[in-house]
Amino acid sequence: MPTASVVKKSSRAPQRVANRVGRRAPELIFGDLWAFDPAPESADPKLKPRYDLFINGKFVAPKGGKYFDSINPANERKLTEIALAGPGDVDAAYAAAQRAADGVWGKMPGRERAKYLYRIARLLQDRAREFAVAETLDGGKPIKESRDFDVPMAAAHFFYHAGWADKLDYVAPGRRVAPLGVVGQVIPWNFPLLMCAWKLAPAIAMGNTVVLKPAETTSITALKLAEIIQDAGLPPGVVNFVTGAGDVGAAVLNHPTPAKIAFTGSTEVGKIIMRSLAGSDKKMTMELGGKAANIIFDDAPLDQAVEGIVNGIFFNQGHVCCAGSRLLVQEGIADKVLAKLKARIRTLRVGDPLDKNTDIGAINSRAQLTKIRALVAAGVKEGCAMFQPECALPPKGFYFRPTIFSGVSMSSRVAREEIFGPVLSILTFRTVDEAIEKANNTAYGLSAGVWTDKGSRILKLSTELKAGVVWANTYNKFDPASPFGGYKESGFGREGGRQGLLDYCKLI
Amino acid sequence: MARLPITKTPKVYVGGAFIRSESARVFPLRDAAGDFFANIPQCTRKDLRNAVEAAAKAGPGWAKRTAYNRGQILYRLAEMIEARAGEMAAAITLGGTTPSAAAREVAAAVDRLIYYAGWTDKYEQVLGNVNPVAAPYFNFTVTEPMGIIGVIAPDEAPLLALISLIAPAITSGNTVVALASTTQPYPAILLGEMLATSDLPGGVVNLLTGFRAEMIPTFATHTHLRAISAVVNAAERKALALGAAESVKRTILLKAEEKRDWFASALQGVDAIRDTVEFKTTWHPVGA
Numbered sequence: 001m002p003t004a005s006v007v008k009k010s011s012r013a014p015q016r017v018a019n020r021v022g023r024r025a026p027e028l029i030f031g032d033l034w035a036f037d038p039a040p041e042s043a044d045p046k047l048k049p050r051y052d053l054f055i056n057g058k059f060v061a062p063k064g065g066k067y068f069d070s071i072n073p074a075n076e077r078k079l080t081e082i083a084l085a086g087p088g089d090v091d092a093a094y095a096a097a098q099r100a101a102d103g104v105w106g107k108m109p110g111r112e113r114a115k116y117l118y119r120i121a122r123l124l125q126d127r128a129r130e131f132a133v134a135e136t137l138d139g140g141k142p143i144k145e146s147r148d149f150d151v152p153m154a155a156a157h158f159f160y161h162a163g164w165a166d167k168l169d170y171v172a173p174g175r176r177v178a179p180l181g182v183v184g185q186v187i188p189w190n191f192p193l194l195m196c197a198w199k200l201a202p203a204i205a206m207g208n209t210v211v212l213k214p215a216e217t218t219s220i221t222a223l224k225l226a227e228i229i230q231d232a233g234l235p236p237g238v239v240n241f242v243t244g245a246g247d248v249g250a251a252v253l254n255h256p257t258p259a260k261i262a263f264t265g266s267t268e269v270g271k272i273i274m275r276s277l278a279g280s281d282k283k284m285t286m287e288l289g290g291k292a293a294n295i296i297f298d299d300a301p302l303d304q305a306v307e308g309i310v311n312g313i314f315f316n317q318g319h320v321c322c323a324g325s326r327l328l329v330q331e332g333i334a335d336k337v338l339a340k341l342k343a344r345i346r347t348l349r350v351g352d353p354l355d356k357n358t359d360i361g362a363i364n365s366r367a368q369l370t371k372i373r374a375l376v377a378a379g380v381k382e383g384c385a386m387f388q389p390e391c392a393l394p395p396k397g398f399y400f401r402p403t404i405f406s407g408v409s410m411s412s413r414v415a416r417e418e419i420f421g422p423v424l425s426i427l428t429f430r431t432v433d434e435a436i437e438k439a440n441n442t443a444y445g446l447s448a449g450v451w452t453d454k455g456s457r458i459l460k461l462s463t464e465l466k467a468g469v470v471w472a473n474t475y476n477k478f479d480p481a482s483p484f485g486g487y488k489e490s491g492f493g494r495e496g497g498r499q500g501l502l503d504y505c506k507l508i
Numbered sequence: 509m510a511r512l513p514i515t516k517t518p519k520v521y522v523g524g525a526f527i528r529s530e531s532a533r534v535f536p537l538r539d540a541a542g543d544f545f546a547n548i549p550q551c552t553r554k555d556l557r558n559a560v561e562a563a564a565k566a567g568p569g570w571a572k573r574t575a576y577n578r579g580q581i582l583y584r585l586a587e588m589i590e591a592r593a594g595e596m597a598a599a600i601t602l603g604g605t606t607p608s609a610a611a612r613e614v615a616a617a618v619d620r621l622i623y624y625a626g627w628t629d630k631y632e633q634v635l636g637n638v639n640p641v642a643a644p645y646f647n648f649t650v651t652e653p654m655g656i657i658g659v660i661a662p663d664e665a666p667l668l669a670l671i672s673l674i675a676p677a678i679t680s681g682n683t684v685v686a687l688a689s690t691t692q693p694y695p696a697i698l699l700g701e702m703l704a705t706s707d708l709p710g711g712v713v714n715l716l717t718g719f720r721a722e723m724i725p726t727f728a729t730h731t732h733l734r735a736i737s738a739v740v741n742a743a744e745r746k747a748l749a750l751g752a753a754e755s756v757k758r759t760i761l762l763k764a765e766e767k768r769d770w771f772a773s774a775l776q777g778v779d780a781i782r783d784t785v786e787f788k789t790t791w792h793p794v795g796a
Contacts, residue, residue, distance in 0.1 A: 173778065174778060174779075175777065267756065274753030278750040278752075279750075286756065462788070470789070471791045477641075482789055483789050492758050499649060
């Protein structure tokens with residue numbers, strides 16, 4: 001976050017006077033006027049030139065002998081190459097997982113399973129900076145986010161769930177629980193390591209074994225986690241990673257072995273998976289898309305709210321399923337909020353993800369950049385007023401300026417479709433009921449934000465909003481102890497907390 | 509001369525009213541001896557959609573009732589069945605069940621309602637909790653009813669199975685559109701009359717009779733049904749799951765081909781309530 005600021009020199013009134021009530025504060029100018037020295041994070045990500053599949057506790061070459069390139073979206077340069085799994089490899093991974101479930105992991109006392117998870121958490125903390133750099137190189141997210149959020153939160157998930165492994169009698173009161181057996185998991189590219197931890201930790205704490213496929217653009221940190229899994233001495237086959245694109249994901253999900261499928265990704269793909277599993281006995285959890293409303297009432301602390309709006313939509317370049325992509329502002333303060341927001345967005349630094357000052361890094365892939373551009377073009381065509389700050393973008397790599405649309409109507413594509421990029425759509429409302437109606441008028445229901453000084457209003461909104469997570473006077477907060485997941489077409493099942501464990505067990 | 513008794517015209521209970529199918533179709537119900545008993549409404553997809561509309565209207569009011577009030581209403585429903593237990597048992601014997609077994613089924617259904625009546629103001633304390641997050645927030649997870657639940661009852665245990673599927677859903681404030689046993693629909697017709705005198709607001713439970721093959725496609729695809737709780741065969745499971753994918757609907761599908769003892773206490777529990785609630789987590793800052 002930039003800390004330096006200057007007052008426009010030509011401004012006639014000194015700042016002291018301008019801050020008086022009734023006088024507009026002078027605008028702060030950033031951009032090219034105030035050049036930051038580069039502050040690159042220099043820790044060694046320790047990447048291998050090539051990553052194999054991780055099956056039965058070992059790195060093994062894919063049976064087909066094929067690899068694909070993993071590039072850095074910040075400069076489009078190749079980072080390493082990743083094994084391309086085939087159906088035979090998926091079979092081998094499931095065979096290993098089944099052996100581990102039957103032979104070791106399912107029978108192991110919970111207190112012993114717990115120790116392995118604790119070890120993984122500790123070893124991940126040891127190598128936190130290395131993992132953060134690898135995550136940023138691979139996915140394009142700012143180093144300050146991978147360093148301060150993704151990696152520590154991933155470790156926290158293992159640590160939290162470790163403690164559950166020997167306390168499973170408390171998960172479902174009145175019933176006893178048992179592991180499901182083998183679980184197949186497919187995760188997205190927006191939080192590669194963190195999603196891996198969200199999926200693995202509850203599954204293996206409960207005594208299941210796993211075959212997991214990371215996203216094809218972001219497989220590196222999962223495979224680095226495999227090194228930690230080896231170092232931790234986790235029994236072979238408890239966790240297996242197969243890498244590749246959508247066809248490998250389909251092979252993982254449609255395989256006959258797993259008793260349960262867990263998917264995080266788009267609603268569109270979630271529906272395809274639900275259809276393909278129709279008629280099977282597999283249990284499912286789906287963590288799908290969102291189009292969250294971030295609702296600002298006129299009594300909200302505005303400066304704090306503006307920070308929350310910025311964090312809500314520009315965190316991780318907006319590649320967040322629960323991003324606050326629809327801003328609902330109470331009419332009386334709409335102009336003021338828009339002005340503050342524009343001023344704030346001008347100060348965001350877009351660029352090299354490895355730079356510690358960067359606020360918005362690289363878009364994860366060219367395909368995603370194309371999708372964002374298309375939806376933004378649709379917003380312009382529909383007549384929404386677009387604002388983007390002037391800022392220089394690096395010559396190579398996938399970048400998109402933070403963008404806000406004002407004057408957006410409920411029917412607009414930018415208000416209905418998940419953009420999954422740094423694009424905010426602003427709508428207005430007059431009454432509490434109108435805010436609730438507009439917030440709920442979507443097929444999604446993952447999250448929502450409420451900004452107001454009034455506690456009773458927060459609780460009313462949190463009761464009425466059809467969303468799995470409601471943030472009051474904050475946004476995008478996560479914790480292993482806090483269940484996360486959606487209503488309606490944002491999916492079903494929860495991740496985190498006691499409720500998350502319920503989705504990885506059967507009641508006996 | 510002996511008096512000719514007045515027979516009842518079976519009507520289904522939808523939106524708090526007793527109606528015939530909009531299609532005006534019926535199918536004959538025969539008793540265990542094969543004699544004609546009555547004509548049962550053969551409800552249609554349109555009836556199902558109408559019932560969903562009634563359930564949607566009743567939903568918000570029912571969900572907003574206090575848990576104590578919902579508990580008393582479920583208890584009242586049990587009272588209404590208990591008071592007419594003999595009549596209900598006779599309805600069950602139509603399907604060939606012995607009178608003593610039928611009486612046991614009615615008693616078990618009443619007990620099941622009492623069981624869930626007691627849960628209304630307790631399940632939240634068991635399913636929800638405060639979460640100790642590593643930041644200055646009061647973070648709590650509570651449950652909310654999903655909305656309208658589609659229930660498809662099995663042919664067997666025509667009262668007890670139907671009650672066992674409906675009760676946990678309405679305990680938490682959901683509303684229900686249920687398709688009764690096709691082979692033994694009459695207990696559901698009687699149940700409608702008991703629902704009508706139970707203080708349960710009209711539209712909270714809507715009971716349809718008819719043929720599964722006609723209705724399952726609409727149960728599967730109706731986007732206002734947020735979950736399906738059903739005892740169904742393999743083909744029906746597939747059809748329901750395929751339709752559910754279109755709107756990411758929740759499905760709780762028990763296998764019709766597996767035998768289950770509806771009397772068993774394992775078939776009731778707080779986890780059955782959990783099947784039709786959503787978990788909502790709220791982050792509230794702690795500060796001055």
